[in-house]
Amino acid sequence: MLTRLLMVRHGETVFNRERRLQGWLDVPLSDFGLAQARACASYLATSPLTPVDRVYSSPLCRARHTAGAISDAVAADLTTDERLREIDVGEIAGMAWDDVAHEYPRLMEEYRRNPAATRYPGGESVFDVSDRAGDFLQSIVTAHEGKTVAVVGHAIILKAVICHILRLDVPNHRRMTLGNASLSVAEVAVRGGDFHGRVLRLNDRHYLEALGLDVYSEIH
Template sequence: MTSRLLLVRHGETEWHAENRYAGVTDVALTPRGVAQAAGLGGWAVKSGVHAIACSPLSRARLTASPAAEALGLAVEVQEGLREVDFGWGEGRTVEEMAEEDPEAVRRFREDAASGAFPGSEPVARAAARATAALRDLADRHPGGRVLVVAHNTLLRIALCELLGLPLGRYRRIFPRLDNGAVTEIEIRGTETALRSLNVPTAPPPGPAPGPSPAGD
């Protein structure tokens, strides 16, 4: 039986303005991020959502909360949906890293798997835990529509793994997932299909921010 997973990147955080890699650091939502979460809640009510799961990080929990309250559902917190640990890159901008070690940044931009930041979680490991969590949700909600709130890098890596695309090129294949937008996949047994990408759930709340970092 086919299950549909509605993958959502959490709302905007306080580090977006500086384009810092949040990774596993718990960073608060901005007022815009809170509004994005509320918009997602309203969208979920009209979208036939049967279950909700999220990362254990607070920015994902807070983004999932309005939808859970509106639908009267408990949120399934999944450790496998936690964002990638960026090691040396945690809390830093690309410019700061490039000033310290431009070669490390060049390797990362060339291939995000083989050139991952020092001390970071291996991309293949992140892909394995993320896809295991998503497949588990699909198996436990056959024929359902599951809202999954997680993170920019983790979800892009998972999409590559599920669709048979090179993990090291996730940044080029999926340049970014927008905050609060929905990317829908369909899982049927071992097969995965991408149904939509970055579909907004509500009009942008307030002025649009600048480019957000690749990993938060």
């Protein structure tokens, strides 16, 4: 049986707006991000996508607070999972991308050549994130077979999960955009140790526009 995943990226933070790398820094939601989280939660509460068996979240507060709004709205228990953390960008956490380009030119050159394989200094590569994404996906599909779960996380980890579902090579994560408080919906099963699934929605944010929020205000 297929397990349905409701994958939500956390709401906006000030670092998102300023184009700063967050990594594992515990940056809270901005006021606008809280409004985004509540809008997503309100939509899911009355959506035919429910009921939700459980809500899983990254332990970082920007995801956890987004997940909390969803958990309350759909009346499902919330579980944090370390495997859903954002990519660890190591020593450049908190820096603006423009400053990284100036202070780490060799890193940026490598990133332009092969972003998925580039390891941040003192941190991870996207391939590292993909490993934990696959492990997480395997465990929840097994635990919630035939049910619906919400997964609240960060752009890179959710893109990695989607790549596993579609059996895409890791570098394909660059082809996707997941805006803050966006919803992506997939159905997936595990057969013979492999994932078999499909994506029904990607980067859906229509509910933000309906509640008076600018869907295109930022997509980082």
